Amino acid sequence: MKKIFSHTSLILPIVVIALATLVSCNQNATVIKTQADTQLTEQELMDKIKGGWAGQTIGVVYGAPVEFKYQGSLVPDNQIIPWREGYVKYWWDKKPGLFDDIYTDLNFVEVFEKYGLDVSSDTLAHHWAATPYHLAHANQASRYNILQGIMPPNSGNWKNNPHADDLDFQIEADFIGLMSPAMVNSATEIADRVGHIMNSGDGWYGGVYVSALYSLAFASDDINYIVEQAIQTIPEGTTFNECINDVINWHKEYPDDWKSTWFELQKKWNNDVGCPKGVYLSFNIDAKINSAYVTIGLLYGKGDFTQSIDIAARCGQDADCNPGTAAGVLGVMKGYSNIPEFWLSPLQEIEPLVFEGTTMSLSKAYDFSFKHALEMIKRNGGTVDPEKIVIPFQAPVPVAFEQNFVNTYPIYRDRFDKSFTHELSYDFVGNGFIFYGNMIKTSNVSKEYVDRISKRVGSEMFGLSEPDDPYVAELEMYIDGKLDEKIKMPMKNTSRRLEPAWKYQLVEGEHNITLKWINPNEDYEIRVNDIMVYSETQPESNLPNTHNHEK
Numbered sequence: 001m002k003k004i005f006s007h008t009s010l011i012l013p014i015v016v017i018a019l020a021t022l023v024s025c026n027q028n029a030t031v032i033k034t035q036a037d038t039q040l041t042e043q044e045l046m047d048k049i050k051g052g053w054a055g056q057t058i059g060v061v062y063g064a065p066v067e068f069k070y071q072g073s074l075v076p077d078n079q080i081i082p083w084r085e086g087y088v089k090y091w092w093d094k095k096p097g098l099f100d101d102i103y104t105d106l107n108f109v110e111v112f113e114k115y116g117l118d119v120s121s122d123t124l125a126h127h128w129a130a131t132p133y134h135l136a137h138a139n140q141a142s143r144y145n146i147l148q149g150i151m152p153p154n155s156g157n158w159k160n161n162p163h164a165d166d167l168d169f170q171i172e173a174d175f176i177g178l179m180s181p182a183m184v185n186s187a188t189e190i191a192d193r194v195g196h197i198m199n200s201g202d203g204w205y206g207g208v209y210v211s212a213l214y215s216l217a218f219a220s221d222d223i224n225y226i227v228e229q230a231i232q233t234i235p236e237g238t239t240f241n242e243c244i245n246d247v248i249n250w251h252k253e254y255p256d257d258w259k260s261t262w263f264e265l266q267k268k269w270n271n272d273v274g275c276p277k278g279v280y281l282s283f284n285i286d287a288k289i290n291s292a293y294v295t296i297g298l299l300y301g302k303g304d305f306t307q308s309i310d311i312a313a314r315c316g317q318d319a320d321c322n323p324g325t326a327a328g329v330l331g332v333m334k335g336y337s338n339i340p341e342f343w344l345s346p347l348q349e350i351e352p353l354v355f356e357g358t359t360m361s362l363s364k365a366y367d368f369s370f371k372h373a374l375e376m377i378k379r380n381g382g383t384v385d386p387e388k389i390v391i392p393f394q395a396p397v398p399v400a401f402e403q404n405f406v407n408t409y410p411i412y413r414d415r416f417d418k419s420f421t422h423e424l425s426y427d428f429v430g431n432g433f434i435f436y437g438n439m440i441k442t443s444n445v446s447k448e449y450v451d452r453i454s455k456r457v458g459s460e461m462f463g464l465s466e467p468d469d470p471y472v473a474e475l476e477m478y479i480d481g482k483l484d485e486k487i488k489m490p491m492k493n494t495s496r497r498l499e500p501a502w503k504y505q506l507v508e509g510e511h512n513i514t515l516k517w518i519n520p521n522e523d524y525e526i527r528v529n530d531i532m533v534y535s536e537t538q539p540e541s542n543l544p545n546t547h548n549h550e551k
Helices: 014-024 042-066 087-094 096-115 121-129 137-147 174-178 184-195 201-217 223-233 239-253 258-269 287-301 305-314 321-334 341-348 362-379 447-457
Strands: 038-040 389-391 409-414 418-420 423-430 432-441 472-479 482-490 501-503 509-517 524-535
Touching (some): 038 042, 042 201, 042 321, 096 362, 121 184, 174 362, 184 223, 201 239, 201 287, 201 321, 223 239, 223 287, 239 258, 258 287, 287 321, 362 389, 418 423, 472 501, 472 524
Antiparallel strands (some): 038 389, 409 524, 432 524, 472 509
């Protein structure tokens, strides 16, 4: 029998949350046999699919107050993370952009519904590029690429997308596992089509791993088995595979101390080499380490819904996405009907509501994913009957080997902090660089737009102009005096270019970069906050490269 908790208090200690889980979980659940066909009823399949969507959304909202508030540090045990009746609707109204994990997933669910299970990567990409909502990191870099005619897999390739190792695909791959129940290799095939739109290498592997976790959660109630099987989809010899296997091994070494595993993880893997917002700084949105936090939450949560969410959130960094993934996997494993009412009741208030920038709701997602799952089961040789669905067992097969930033090591971060309106020149020694900055509008921006952007994505977007601003800056990039690239920088939010310029894998040595603004406009300026320099050789000391300087 489930005990119903009162949700009238504004903040409840995690110990109470844990109690809610202990008394609410289904104590009579049968462990499904592994290495064998999976058998479910239609009702059980739908219950698990709903559990996945519900768990993901719950986890995202739970981690909202600490998202990127703890970068390279743990969320303290004495910091109570709130949960209460009406809390999901509170965030729905306060910050719709918080739900980007969900509505980016739903974007792809909608495309599969419209075009069928064999929809091409190009069709997915065109639909992706036309989305109206705010995107960032690898997602926005890929949208910009597609709008410029750079299609997948090139749109997600690290040489065209500096954010290729970021966790973007990791946080929007949940739907793939939900439409591929217990068919892990079918999930990774879809992940190939979708994930290379915005990521490659470790960034792509983050989504492959997550889709595998969800898929395998339909086939087993053993969380250790699910994790150990899911990582088998990632090729050995990749940094992603090594990182997650490190967590698995540290869990065996410290079975009752997740913080010891967290510290080992920080020492070895807390070094972002791609995302210009994180290189040599505490911010880390790299897929490896955030997938590792998900793994810590799952392994040390031991199948407990509450503990898994809480541990994943307290690992820090992207502390809404990571508990969202952990809770989604647990939601599949346990089923919607076994999620404690303490967690589920606040979610149910928004189930019929349509997410911003989409035509989709959770209620619609439940139905579409169920429909797609039945279709996938049939095409993979399974049988579908209301009382007995049989899904053939699939042993995980590694996907293709990819590794970004090969022989491309950050060696220097120059706090440049300058704007230019006509020309910028910079000298460095190495084999690559990236200018971290953006174009800003120096004339007035309406208060209405600032208020709206603030509500959606936070103060970092205050430099953006009106969403329909038609101005497009045109630049020419010269490397060592030769024209290398013609660059377009739209001011419009949905088509903007994240970084003004970058280039990797040049011949190691001295280089000059010159940016010329061909059509300058006095209402705009291009800001360069930092310049990262790369080399084919890892630095042996922390001393800056004295050959780097700006003119």
